[in-house]
Amino acid sequence: MPGARDLPHPDAATLVLTDVLFALSDPSRLALVRRLAQGPLEVAACQPTGGEVPKSTLSHHLRTLREAGVVRNVPEGRQRYVSLRREDLDDRFPGLLDAVLGGNGE
Amino acid sequence: MPGARDLPHPDAATLVLTDVLFALSDPSRLALVRRLAQGPLEVAACQPTGGEVPKSTLSHHLRTLREAGVVRNVPEGRQRYVSLRREDLDDRFPGLLDAVLGGNGE
DNA sequence: CTGATCGTTCAACTATTATGGAACTATGCC
DNA sequence: GGCATAGTTCCATAATAGTTGAACGATCAG
Numbered sequence: 364m365p366g367a368r369d370l371p372h373p374d375a376a377t378l379v380l381t382d383v384l385f386a387l388s389d390p391s392r393l394a395l396v397r398r399l400a401q402g403p404l405e406v407a408a409c410q411p412t413g414g415e416v417p418k419s420t421l422s423h424h425l426r427t428l429r430e431a432g433v434v435r436n437v438p439e440g441r442q443r444y445v446s447l448r449r450e451d452l453d454d455r456f457p458g459l460l461d462a463v464l465g466g467n468g469e
Numbered sequence: 470m471p472g473a474r475d476l477p478h479p480d481a482a483t484l485v486l487t488d489v490l491f492a493l494s495d496p497s498r499l500a501l502v503r504r505l506a507q508g509p510l511e512v513a514a515c516q517p518t519g520g521e522v523p524k525s526t527l528s529h530h531l532r533t534l535r536e537a538g539v540v541r542n543v544p545e546g547r548q549r550y551v552s553l554r555r556e557d558l559d560d561r562f563p564g565l566l567d568a569v570l571g572g573n574g575e
Numbered sequence: 576c577t578g579a580t581c582g583t584t585c586a587a588c589t590a591t592t593a594t595g596g597a598a599c600t601a602t603g604c605c
Numbered sequence: 606g607g608c609a610t611a612g613t614t615c616c617a618t619a620a621t622a623g624t625t626g627a628a629c630g631a632t633c634a635g
Contacts, residue, residue, distance in 0.1 A: 368601065370613085380574030381496050388491035389593090405614060417595050422613055424593090441602045442611055458568035467561055468486030474631065476583085495623090498593060523625055528583055530623090547581055547632045577635090584629075592618070600613080605606105 368438040370429060375451035378432040382450055383456065386431035392424050395435060396447060397430075402466050403446035474544040476535060481557035484538040489562065491571055492537035498530050502539060502553060506570050510550035511543075 387393050395409055407419060425445060428434040435446050452460045493499050501515055515527060531551060534540040541552050558566045 367635095368613095371513045378574065380569070381494050383574075384499075384569070385494035388487050388494050393487055393490075409561055410607085418612060419596075420594055423595095424624080427592090440611095441584085443613095455512050455573055456568055457571060457573075458564045462562055462564035463486070463490070464566050465563060467563075468484065468489075474583095505582085524582060525584080525626075526624055529625095533622090544582095544631085549582065577614100579634085582630090583618085587625090589621070589624075591620105594618080596616095597617075598613105600611105601619085602610080604609085 370436050372429060372435060373432045375432070375448070377453055378451065378455045380456060382431040383433060383452070383459070386428050386433050390469060392428055393463070393469075395424070395430070397464060398448070399445065399447040400432060401462075403444045405439075405442045405444055407442070415416055415437075445458070472525045474547060476542050479538045481538070481554070481561060484557065484561050486562060488537040489539060489558070489565070492534050492539050495530070495533075497567070498574060499533055499575075500543060503570060504518070504536070505540060505551065505553040506555070506566075511545075511548045511550055513548070517553055 387396060391411055394411065398404065398409075398418060406421065406425065409425065410416060422459050425434065425436060429436050432451065437444055437446075447460075449460060493502060497517055500517065504510065504515075512527065512531065515531065516522060531540065532540060535542050538554060538557065541554050543550050543552075553566075553567060
């Protein structure tokens with residue numbers, strides 16, 4: 364089975380609120396989630412605008428978001444696409460994402 | 470001015486979203502916030518139901534919530550009342566508190 | 576004033592999280 | 606196959622957060 368590059372993702376039904384809140388409580392992760400709200404990005408494009416961050420650091424943040432169930436990370440050819448799990452989050456925690464994405468605060 | 474036992478509270482307008490999310494991302498703090506949604510409590514009543522926690526530990530959690538702007542802590546005679554800053558939070562982050570208090574997740 | 580009570584702050588320790596270099600895996604191109 | 610690319614994982618280190626006993630401050634009762 365060659366294409367076994369899939370990473371584990373929690374089921375929508377089992378998402379834990381405190382884990383989601385924690386994942387979103389970091390400014391750089393929150394900024395990324397806001398960008399992902401406008402559409403999927405490949406991992407390289409998840410770099411904070413302007414500054415460069417080591418790949419391992421970025422990967423760690425993506426992992427935190429993924430394990431909390433905030434983003435999905437799927438291989439696509441040689442790269443990976445990161446996308447917001449908007450429907451899953453809306454299903455399980457209605458209104459939360461909208462509130463977090465809504466204009467205010469950093 | 471004798472009754473100067475007031476603790477510092479951030480202004481409603483300056484609340485930082487990531488700080489609020491972080492304060493809510495701890496299960497015991499979130500559980501407390503849910504209880505506070507039903508009305509103010511004195512500090513001693515903020516103990517987790519069942520287990521006893523040292524006063525200093527409880528005080529530390531209250532501080533995290535207070536400094537994020539989630540709760541207000543006001544002296545009242547010999548004790549203190551802890552209350553949810555619901556209006557301030559709703560003003561600044563509309564829908565957030567409702568989403569977090571809403572049934573789902575732990 | 577003395578003592579008791581309520582709760583915060585301080586200081587020390589532990590545990591969790593963040594960071595980043597190096598090694599590794601998988602894919603695609605030649 | 607050989608090599609470059611994309612990104613994760615591993616490991617070590619630094620930084621941050623949680624936990625707790627003890628000291629402290631304020632208030633109230635007698």
